[in-house]
Amino acid sequence: MSRVGKAPIQLPKGVDIDVSKGNLVTVKGPKGQLQQKIDPDLTLEMNDGVLEIKRPTDQKRHREVHGLFRALINNMVTGVSEGxxxxxxxxxxxxxxxxxxxxxxxxxxxxxxxxxxxxxxxxxxxxxxxxxxxxxxxxxxxxxxxxxxxxxxxxxxxxxxxxxxxxxxxxxxxxxxxxxxxxxx
The missing domain is CATH 3.90.930.12 (Ribosomal protein L6)
Structure with missing residues (x-):
């Protein structure tokens, strides 16, 4: 399992994440708003201010994008909260x-x-x-x-x-x- 991909993302206060149709992730925070389209096979789960990204299988392609999109979303969260x-x-x-x-x-x-x-x-x-x-x-x-x-x-x-x-x-x-x-x- 991807060490980067399985790490949860802690959401700071004032940061909201919205996942729309087609897996378009929108992150809003005090400094602004960012959007990123992620792989349609990945799912995002929110639990008490913690975001987790799950992959459906252990196929090579799913393993490749799991850590990548987790890192991209984490960079977006950091960007809109701290810059x-x-x-x-x-x-x-x-x-x-x-x-x-x-x-x-x-x-x-x-x-x-x-x-x-x-x-x-x-x-x-x-x-x-x-x-x-x-x-x-x-x-x-x-x-x-x-x-x-x-x-x-x-x-x-x-x-x-x-x-x-x-x-x-x-x-x-x-x-x-x-x-x-x-x-x-």
Whole structure:
């Protein structure tokens, strides 16, 4: 049995789950509302604020989707109750970030600034203290969307392994390579 799939989901106060026709799960909470269509073979059972997801058989396909949809629903519950925050920092001399509404303007050492449109569901904030690296703070209730946007921003200038210049998550460790050494003999 799937260890992830059989774990129950505790529903915090103020979070409601509704399963409509076609197994469309709607999760409503204080921060917003999310929807996810789940496999029609799976069933959801509510008991005293605890949600359990059951699969009909031990077929390979049912085992595959059991843990997946449990994790997706759990991420939705966490998102509408607490939300998700990701912070990214930019390392490099002259690298800058500024937000203007839903636009993120990045100066990453290319010949031109990069304008990146942030989806409406995500709140963006940039800050740059004197002598510190620029920080991009993204906040959203949808973990999947937040992860996709962070990955796209990071792909604009991935951290390189020699000096570590580029965009990385706060607290992320970059594996560094040794540079050239003098080979005189």
């Amino acid at each position: 998700y925050i990701r912070e990214m920092e930019i390392f490099g001399v002259g690298f800058r970030a500024a937000s203007n509404g839903q636009w993120l303007e990045l100066s990453l050492g290319y010949s031109h600034p990069i304008l990146f449109r942030i989806p409406q569901e995500i709140k963006i904030e940039t800050r740059q203290d004197k002598g510190q690296n620029p920080i991009i703070k993204l906040e959203c209730i949808d973990k999947e969307l937040l992860g996709q946007v962070c990955a796209k921003i990071r792909s604009l200038r991935k951290p390189e392994p020699y000096k570590g210049k580029g965009i990385r998550f706060v607290g992320e460790e970059i594996r560094r390579k040794a540079g050239k050494t003098s080979g005189k003999k």
